[in-house]
Amino acid sequence: MATKVYHVSKRAADNKWQVFIQGSDKVIKLFNTKVEAEEYCEQMAKNQKATLLVHKSKGASKGKASSAKVVKGKK
DSSP states (O other): OOOEEEEEEETTOOOOOEEETTOOEEEEEEEESSSHHHHHHHHHHHHOOOOEEEEOOOOOOTSSSSEEEOOOOOO
C-alpha cells in the first residue's frame, strides 16, 4: 500500500495556505497562516501514518519542498 503524501503550500491567488494530497487537484482545507496549515496537516498525517511536505513561499526556492517528514501514527 502506498503512503499518502500531504502537501502544505501557499496559494498565489489569495495568499492562503492550502493542504492537499499528492496526486489530487482538490484542496482539503485553506488557512490564513502557514503554522495553522502545518498543525492541521501534521495531525492528519499522524492519523494516517503519512508523509508531510511543506513548501517554501518566498525567494528563489518558491514552491519547492522545504521540509518533509514521515509522521508515525497510532497503531
